[in-house]
Amino acid sequence: MTPLDQWLADATRGLSAESAARVREEIQQHYDSACEAGGDALAALGNPRAANRAYRKVLLTEQEAMMAPALTQRKRSHRGVLLSSALLVAFVWWLAGKHRYPGFWPITVAIFCTIPFTWFFPPTTLERSRIYLYVHGLRNILVMGIAWWYDGWIGALILGAMFFGLDYVFTYRIWLIFRKLAAGQTYSLLPEEPQLTHVEAIYLNTLRKEGGAAENVPVSMLFLMLAGMTVWMSATFAPMAIWTAAGYLTRRTLPIYTEKRSRWLRIARWTTMVVAAVLPPLYGARAPWVGAVLLAWFFLLLDKPGISLRRKLPVAEWPKRLYW
Amino acid sequence: MNLRGTLPTLILEAIERHPDHGYSIAQRIKERSSGVLDFKEGTLYPALHKLELEGTVESYEGVEKGRTRRYYRITKAGRAELAKGRQEWGEVSRAVTLILKKA
Numbered sequence: 001m002t003p004l005d006q007w008l009a010d011a012t013r014g015l016s017a018e019s020a021a022r023v024r025e026e027i028q029q030h031y032d033s034a035c036e037a038g039g040d041a042l043a044a045l046g047n048p049r050a051a052n053r054a055y056r057k058v059l060l061t062e063q064e065a066m067m068a069p070a071l072t073q074r075k076r077s078h079r080g081v082l083l084s085s086a087l088l089v090a091f092v093w094w095l096a097g098k099h100r101y102p103g104f105w106p107i108t109v110a111i112f113c114t115i116p117f118t119w120f121f122p123p124t125t126l127e128r129s130r131i132y133l134y135v136h137g138l139r140n141i142l143v144m145g146i147a148w149w150y151d152g153w154i155g156a157l158i159l160g161a162m163f164f165g166l167d168y169v170f171t172y173r174i175w176l177i178f179r180k181l182a183a184g185q186t187y188s189l190l191p192e193e194p195q196l197t198h199v200e201a202i203y204l205n206t207l208r209k210e211g212g213a214a215e216n217v218p219v220s221m222l223f224l225m226l227a228g229m230t231v232w233m234s235a236t237f238a239p240m241a242i243w244t245a246a247g248y249l250t251r252r253t254l255p256i257y258t259e260k261r262s263r264w265l266r267i268a269r270w271t272t273m274v275v276a277a278v279l280p281p282l283y284g285a286r287a288p289w290v291g292a293v294l295l296a297w298f299f300l301l302l303d304k305p306g307i308s309l310r311r312k313l314p315v316a317e318w319p320k321r322l323y324w
Numbered sequence: 325m326n327l328r329g330t331l332p333t334l335i336l337e338a339i340e341r342h343p344d345h346g347y348s349i350a351q352r353i354k355e356r357s358s359g360v361l362d363f364k365e366g367t368l369y370p371a372l373h374k375l376e377l378e379g380t381v382e383s384y385e386g387v388e389k390g391r392t393r394r395y396y397r398i399t400k401a402g403r404a405e406l407a408k409g410r411q412e413w414g415e416v417s418r419a420v421t422l423i424l425k426k427a
Contacts, residue, residue, distance in 0.1 A: 007366075011366065023369070025394075026346060026369055026394055027366070027369070029345070029346070029347070029391070029392075029393055029394070030346050030347045030350075030365060030369075032391075033347040034347065034365070037351075044364070044365045045364065045365050045366040046364025046365065046366040046367060047364065047366070048366065050364070050366070050367065051364075051366035051367060051369075051370065054367055054370030054371075055369075055370050055373070057370070057374070058370050058373035058374045058376075058377055059370075059373060179377055180377065183373075183376050183377045183379075
């Protein structure tokens with residue numbers, strides 16, 4: 001690997017295939033011209049990590065390219081609307097059982113008031129995503145205002161930090177993706193394997209790249225989140241935390257990488273998941289099953305692309321992650 | 325000297341008269357400032373892409389000495405942005421000069 005290849009590898013880390021190709025092309029052209037003119041062409045390029053940070057802001061990243069087809073081709077699904085309404089009602093009911101202070105309902109209504117709009121006017125264009133950016137900003141100010149009225153500054157600041165943080169991760173990111181797409185940036189539409197959908201192909205690509213130190217960050221975040229939830233509501237989340245930890249340890253310590261063993265492991269995983277969801281009401285925890293079912297639903301959603309990949313790909317082509 | 329935040333205006337100025345490619349834009353900025361304004365060339369392209377996102381420049385592929393290159397040209401919105409950048413810089417520079425002269 002030449003020093004320029006190393007510079008390019010660092011500068012294009014995390015970018016989508018198309019963005020990385022464009023960076024390689026323009027930097028190679030620049031480098032060739034600089035070499036012809038004499039001087040230290042590589043030193044003149046500067047720090048590749050600084051360039052990478054700047055590129056991620058203006059070119060589609062791998063994660064954004066993964067989100068893009070789901071955003072641009074989003075269709076209104078009656079089943080999805082019904083399901084998310086049911087989950088929303090269940091979630092609010094569950095929260096209502098936990099909190100009994102006067103600010104609960106005004107704050108809950110303010111938090112969820114924008115959700116019905118996304119069912120009928122999903123943010124599928126640059127203009128709509130910009131509108132949602134403003135709408136969510138106003139909603140967050142309203143939530144902070146109500147929290148300040150009932151709880152004072154501390155409550156307002158906690159909720160403000162939480163919701164502005166969430167909107168930075170989701171709403172702002174969605175707007176940024178549309179902005180990049182509007183400038184003519186593209187992402188691959190055709191997966192390498194013709195039987196796979198775009199989302200499945202990108203998910204497979206992500207699984208094939210797994211193993212670096214960076215992948216351990218979301219796992220540690222998940223464990224931190226589960227630990228926090230277990231301390232907060234042990235009856236609901238302790239079985240789920242144990243289930244996740246056991247699964248994590250099993251796949252790292254036991255030889256599960258054959259089709260048969262993998263099937264048994266997955267059967268055991270989902271059986272214990274059901275047990276983990278059913279267990280809390282059995283030992284008398286107050287209405288915690290909604291929380292456990294919501295968490296189980298979340299895990300099922302995470303596992304969904306993996307389930308279809310196992311059906312469509314021959315076992316010989318499975319990456320390690322598909323075995324569990 | 326690296327004047328943070330002025331690179332977009334300098335890029336727009338460099339391509340105001342005719343479109344150019346990245347390497348030539350970098351060299352022109354360095355030459356016209358007699359080497360005083362120095363920046364890492366790896367950050368030039370993210371700045372060009374940002375201008376493209378904002379609609380102040382457009383890019384297209386061209387050929388120079390048999391080699392394919394990406395050229396950048398200023399748009400109408402880019403000219404307006406450049407005029408605004410020139411005016412703002414004029415005000416800032418006058419104010420800083422006034423303060424430093426008094427000192």
